[in-house]
Amino acid sequence: MKEKNPWHTPVTIIITVIGVIAIVALVTVAVLQNRPLLQKYKYGIVLDAGSSHTALYIYEWPAEKDNNTGRVEQTHSCKVKGPGISSYAAAPWKAGESLRDCMREAKLQVPKKRHHETPLYLGATAGMRLLNKEDSSASDLVFKAVEETLQKSPFSFQGARILSGQEEGAFGWVTVNYLDDRLKQGLETTGALDLGGASTQISFVSDNYDGSESPSNAVTFRLYGNDYNLYTHSFLCYGKDQALRMTLAQQTQGSSSEISDPCFHPGYTDTRNYSVLYDSPCVSSRKPQGAPATFIHRGIGNFQQCQAFVKSVFNFTHCKYSRCSFNGVFQPLLQGPFGAFSAYYFVMNFLNLTDTSIHSLETVKEKLTSYCATPWDQLRQRYPDVKIKYLAEYCFSGTYILTLLTEGYNFTSENYSNIKFIKKIKGSDAGWTLGYMLNLTNMIPAEAPDTPILPHASYVSIVSIMAIVIFFLFILSLRPLWPRCSKQPQIV
Numbered sequence: 001m002k003e004k005n006p007w008h009t010p011v012t013i014i015i016t017v018i019g020v021i022a023i024v025a026l027v028t029v030a031v032l033q034n035r036p037l038l039q040k041y042k043y044g045i046v047l048d049a050g051s052s053h054t055a056l057y058i059y060e061w062p063a064e065k066d067n068n069t070g071r072v073e074q075t076h077s078c079k080v081k082g083p084g085i086s087s088y089a090a091a092p093w094k095a096g097e098s099l100r101d102c103m104r105e106a107k108l109q110v111p112k113k114r115h116h117e118t119p120l121y122l123g124a125t126a127g128m129r130l131l132n133k134e135d136s137s138a139s140d141l142v143f144k145a146v147e148e149t150l151q152k153s154p155f156s157f158q159g160a161r162i163l164s165g166q167e168e169g170a171f172g173w174v175t176v177n178y179l180d181d182r183l184k185q186g187l188e189t190t191g192a193l194d195l196g197g198a199s200t201q202i203s204f205v206s207d208n209y210d211g212s213e214s215p216s217n218a219v220t221f222r223l224y225g226n227d228y229n230l231y232t233h234s235f236l237c238y239g240k241d242q243a244l245r246m247t248l249a250q251q252t253q254g255s256s257s258e259i260s261d262p263c264f265h266p267g268y269t270d271t272r273n274y275s276v277l278y279d280s281p282c283v284s285s286r287k288p289q290g291a292p293a294t295f296i297h298r299g300i301g302n303f304q305q306c307q308a309f310v311k312s313v314f315n316f317t318h319c320k321y322s323r324c325s326f327n328g329v330f331q332p333l334l335q336g337p338f339g340a341f342s343a344y345y346f347v348m349n350f351l352n353l354t355d356t357s358i359h360s361l362e363t364v365k366e367k368l369t370s371y372c373a374t375p376w377d378q379l380r381q382r383y384p385d386v387k388i389k390y391l392a393e394y395c396f397s398g399t400y401i402l403t404l405l406t407e408g409y410n411f412t413s414e415n416y417s418n419i420k421f422i423k424k425i426k427g428s429d430a431g432w433t434l435g436y437m438l439n440l441t442n443m444i445p446a447e448a449p450d451t452p453i454l455p456h457a458s459y460v461s462i463v464s465i466m467a468i469v470i471f472f473l474f475i476l477s478l479r480p481l482w483p484r485c486s487k488q489p490q491i492v
């Protein structure tokens, strides 16, 4: 008699086929339904109109995330040729013109079909703050010129304006902590130190500061369900270019036709114009009477003497609060790690001093002592590709940074290593622009968003495994229906 394979009964074959189809269907639906959709991006553009130059930043984030909560990253940056827009006060149309090349680049970088929905912002900082103070109609004309250019772009232009010092400091802090993923996770935050050409900002969270002492330094945020009381202050005129003017003003009070400057290298000489030097609200009131048209600016390269001049631009005589940084400005006790960017980074990177875990405050002083004393022609030979203006100023700038951090903000040998000199965090530049855009586009929710318990891959794996297990349990549960054991021949 022919032995029949017990699995070949119609019932088991049907159950198996249905089971396999069910598993394939279940897993396919689970994978397809939850598959990350093909990545589409949205874009935002911010122009940082700084005192020394303008830069354009393009940010992108996944389009499919609800309320734009996906991660925002910088995809492109463009440095505008020429000086900052405040330098075009005498020919405002040139300020608008200067932005054209970078706007052209932006058009190529952002996919065409996204152009009209891409917000475009221009924020101006200390250079325009100073121009506005000095000559508000000139500053209005500069804004008119840049607005005309930006309105002509295919992007959704949202306006050009001067940021307050508070905003500049607070948005720099938001950028650093957003990029470090500290806000979403509610981790201890990083303070932000920004050194520009015309102003400098310090922003940090301190347990001793709830905003009641000196409320003008307080910015409160509720981000991802956490409250932050941020201390922030912007010192107008304490960016490195204006600080250099103040230091030179200190040395030229005698109207002399020649000064020997310890902040410049031995052998360095240049002819400077008194009226150009004093043409800034940071020093204009101190222009000496009867000064000649020009003076010879000679370097003598002496760090200690340089630091003495630099110190003289800080005022430590009065403080009506429990503690101050300088110029009578309140500052709570320093707390936590700090990220120092923009000119802090350019200068410390040039001097090879960015790694504060190796280079202590003492080493920084030693390095500056020998660097400032290096003859100018030797430096020119060693760094033929570095812009002369930058190269000439690194001794002053390094000395200024050291003095600002220690004498100004009260960093000590103990907490100096809490500072990290940084340019970028995960590919995006540290600076106020990203924080500014995140704020204006409401991309940081006040409350923590609900997130799925499991990541996508774990979800799919668990669904697949469970489907297979259920299928086998089902087969087992049908055991009573299974044909009798195969060894015994069956009588058909």
Ligand SMILES: Nc1ccn([C@@H]2O[C@H](COP(=O)(O)OP(=O)(O)OP(=O)(O)O)[C@@H](O)[C@H]2O)c(=O)n1
Pocket: 049, 050, 051, 052, 053, 084, 125, 126, 127, 195, 196, 197, 198, 199, 200, 239, 240, 241, 342, 343, 346, 347, 390
């Ligand atoms: N490789 C570089 C680039 C810039 N700088 C200096 O860094 C300062 C400008 O820093 P930045 O952060 O770009 O200032 P701005 O944003 O233009 O100025 P502000 O924020 O004050 O408006 C200028 O003194 C410039 O000479 C430098 O020393 N080395």
Ligand SMILES: [Ca+2]
Pocket: 050, 051, 125, 195, 196, 197, 342
């Ligand atoms: Ca700046």
